[in-house]
Every structure is written in structure tokens, then in C-alpha cells.
Amino acid sequence: MQSSGQDRRIVIGVDLGGTNLRIAGITREGDVLHLRREETRADAGPKDLLERLVTGLLGVEEELTESGWEVLGASLGVPGVISRRRGVVESSPNLPGWKKIHLLRRLRRSVSLPLLLENDANAAVFGEYWAGAGKGKSTMVLLTLGTGVGGGIIIDGRLLRGADGMAGEIGHLTVEREGLPCPCGNRGCLERYASARGISGRYLDLCGGSAPGMPAEGSAEAAWVHSLAREGDRMALRAFREAGIYLGIAMAAIVNIVNPEAIIIGGGVLPAWDLFMPSAREEMMARAFQAPAESVELLPAALGDHAGFIGAAGLLWKEIPSAA
């Protein structure tokens, strides 16, 4: 028997990322219980990953039930183009072979819980809003500076999805009209300047195209440039400062168009906050309208890698009436 007044209900949140598969129980307060993490190993194909996803889901469900929790459902954040209503992963650049996978239908063969599917970037922004740095705000924007630049927007407590579920792609805002070409087809996207790859690429440029000792992969490169900046390397410091200027142009656009209470910055570049944020803030203040620029709070993300599965669970919690 559960003690009176204490909610023993719980929701399972899943983050099916390109690198890691994370599954955990999430309370209505956003607390994380029985977190499981394993490598996604997407190369092994959809069938293998689906089997491990089912195993993980049932495993966490069993652990939670044994600990006296009532599991109400499971909610999954998945990268790529998602049909939420039909529960289908249409395509996913980070999950090779995932083309028109009827994910929820296939999970229902083995899992008897109510299920929800959401794009992982949307899940992450909802997580920061619901249980992270945006707690208590109603209109906010998340920018994730990682390998690329992700984004998401909350308006009056609701995810801005747009007509096709494609809203919030702030990483592909043009910040330099004739700028660097972006894989998305545009030129001068924010992502090309303020992502880990953008920053390390700019550092390489500033060094004349050669930086001995730089690791070969985007996010590791940026961490390496970050460590050089901490040692006082002027080119490394400049690379972060310039990234901040472009970030500031984008933040000014967000301030003038959305007028949010907060812009929250997350992702792998976050530890370099003090290296890019002064120039970003200065550029934003110079470009945006004064009143909304002065009122917007610039905050570091609070949930790190957990934002995706916490937010996925939060989206399901939102649909469940409070009190048992």
C-alpha cells in the first residue's frame, strides 16, 4: 500500500540517441530513478536496436514495479523526422536504416504500457522547461551548441511544433548572408559558426589550416580548442569570441521575434560559457530592442544529457491528471 498523499506513480522516459540509449523512471517532480544507459550501436541495424530497446524498457519497468512504483506509460525521444500521431520514425540521419519504422506499433507487441513518441530536440527543450533551467518560465528558447546547433521553443508552456513539426530549427538561421555553406543547403547558418565543429573549424582557419595535435572528431576538436583557450592561446580565445558574436546575432533575432523570458544554452560547448557568452551578450544587446533584450535571462542548461528522456517523460506527465 502506498502512503497517503505520496504519488507512487511514475513514467518511463527514453532517449534513443545516435550514441547512447538512455531509459529511466521519471517522477512527476522530474526526479530520475533506475537510469539505464548503453551504447546505441545503431550500425547493428533497427532490428537489433529495437530488441535492446524492448529489453531495456521491460527491465526498467520491472525494477520500478518491484520498488513499489506504478508505471503509467513510456515516452520516447528519437532523433530525426517523426510522425507523432502515427508513432512512426520517418527518417533519422543519426540512426542508419531507420526509414518509415512504425516504432510504437512494434513496441506494442511486447510492451503493454501507453506509449508516446517525440522528436529528441523537442523532448530536450521540454525537459529544460519542465524540470531544468526553464522551470517556472512560460516562454523560453533552448539552443544546444553541440556537434550541430539544435533548438526548441516553448510558448506559454507548450512546445512550438509548427505546421509540419519542423519549428525551432534556430541552428539554421542565416547569420552571415554570404557565409560558409551548410549541409542543410543554406549559407551562413548559425550552426556553421557556433557549433563545436564551427568553433574548431574557425580555430583551424585562424592557424592557417594546420593545428598539430588536434583530434580528428568535431566535439573532441572543440574540447581541445577549449583547453588551449584556458591556457591563453589567443587564436583559441578568438575562435570562441567570434562564435559568441554569431550566437548574439541569433539571440537578437530570437529576442525580437519571440520575446522569450529566457534563452537557455546547452550542449557540449557549454563548459566554455565564459569564453563565448560575453561577446554573445554584447552583440545581442547591440542588435535587439532594448526592453525585451534587458528582460531576457541567458541561462546555462541544467539537465545536460538527461534533458531528452526527462523531457519525453514530462510530455507524457502533462497529459496525466494530477493526484491519484
Added chain:
Amino acid sequence: MQSSGQDRRIVIGVDLGGTNLRIAGITREGDVLHLRREETRADAGPKDLLERLVTGLLGVEEELTESGWEVLGASLGVPGVISRRRGVVESSPNLPGWKKIHLLRRLRRSVSLPLLLENDANAAVFGEYWAGAGKGKSTMVLLTLGTGVGGGIIIDGRLLRGADGMAGEIGHLTVEREGLPCPCGNRGCLERYASARGISGRYLDLCGGSAPGMPAEGSAEAAWVHSLAREGDRMALRAFREAGIYLGIAMAAIVNIVNPEAIIIGGGVLPAWDLFMPSAREEMMARAFQAPAESVELLPAALGDHAGFIGAAGLLWKEIPSAA
């Protein structure tokens, strides 16, 4: 007695613009009745304008009542910074002397109707959504290319106001990082390139700084450049084409960030649609994500000068339960 099934209720909409004061009855279907228009003559000061506003409101109310309508309230669109809840016009660049005017409190001395106050750009976008080109859409954006560039955003049928009521300022999106200085303090704002003033200014530049016969005022200048373009003037054609390119950069940003069903273009530049829209569309398609760019409809505004007072009335209608 009203005939059964026919709604004889009506709302008065007011557009208190810098040039014209418009007052009319608006049915729940968005039809306009008993429209009064007079010059604002804002130079005569707030007291004079307030008196004429009261006279106009009471006059339209009387006419509607005599025609058998039940007037439910009046809703005003006013340019500038508005405190909606307190009914105060904080400041208005287009209405000299309007500083912290308690507009609704002062109107209530003479007008016994329920009153609503809204920013005029917000009223206009709601008008196009409710009864104009955006009818039937739920997420849409309005861009008004006039003396300046105004904007407004509807998300799921609701005005996006933002934390301080300052959202939707798409005219001040940076489209050229080191571009022309804008009175707002930024550089390279859309407004500097795609407004009537921006287009005529660019034409003047292309002509080497001198264009004999050009009238002296912004919107008249643009109409004059428009007429030259119709005669085949290559510099005039180029000025509109270039404005379209910058408009397309901004539309791509809107598509990637908001993913609306429609972008609606209004304002005094609208008659030149075929001169700027091909380059705008091309630029948008080249820069935005394919799916949302292909799904967005680009539409000319339908209500013209009437959008403001129709939309103001629509915002009040939205708060009134349907059926008498």
C-alpha cells in the same frame, strides 16, 4: 425583436493610426458596417484626439443601435507600446504627446461599453488570421511592408505576444550582418531593405544618389519607383528584386523557426508583389529546409487598411461565447 437564428450582436473595432482614425461595427463573421474614417491629426494633441475618438465611438454605437444591432463592446488597435491589462498607451512614435495615457480609463468616462486595447500590429495580424488571407489557418505570420516593416505571429490560433508583449518584430531581423544602420540601433535589419523607404533608398543609390522627379516622402517614393519599374526602368526593377532577396532571407528564418502554414504579405508595397516575390521565393527555397519551405503558402494580405480595426474587433469577439 431579432429573427431567430440570426446573431444581431456586433462589436466596434477602432484603428487609431498615425494617419487615419477608423471606427466600424464588425460582425462575428468579420463583416464591416457603418465605417467612419477621419484624419487622425495627431499634431493637435491627445486631448483633441481623445474627444474625437469618443464622438466617433458614440456615433457609430448609435448608428448600429438604430439599425437594430446589440453593441457588445469596443476594441482599439493603437500603435506603440501598450499595457493591455491596464489599458495604457505607454508611448507611441506615431502619436506625438501620447506618453502614459490611460486610454481605457479616460474612455470609460463617456463610453459605457466593455473596452479592449491592443497594439495595432497585433490587431492587424489577428485580423488577417480571423477574417482575411489567413482564414482557416492556425499558425501563420504577417509581414507588412510599408514605411517600415511590421510583423506578427499567430501560433495555434493565438497571438504570439512574448514575455513583454514585444514579439513579432520581424522587421528588425538582421539580414545583412554589417548592413545599413537602422533607427532601432541594429544594422542590416530587414526593414532597411524591404520597406517602401528601403526600396526607394536603394533605387536612389543605384541611380548614383540623384533621381529627378522623385517625391519627397517614403511611401510616395516607393510608389513612384514602382511606376518606373512598370515602365521597364531597370534600376527600379533591380531595387524591387533586391528587396525580395532580403525578404526571402527573412522568410527562410520564419520557415525554419516558426514553420507556419502561411506567410502573408501586406502593406503599401503589396501592389509590387510580382516584382519582389519571385526573388523572395527563390531565396527562401534556397535557404530554408525543404519540407516546411514547400508546405508554406505565400499569400497577399486580404484586408488592406481594414486589418487593424477588424482584428481589434476579432480579439474581442474571441472572448465572447458564440450564440446569443
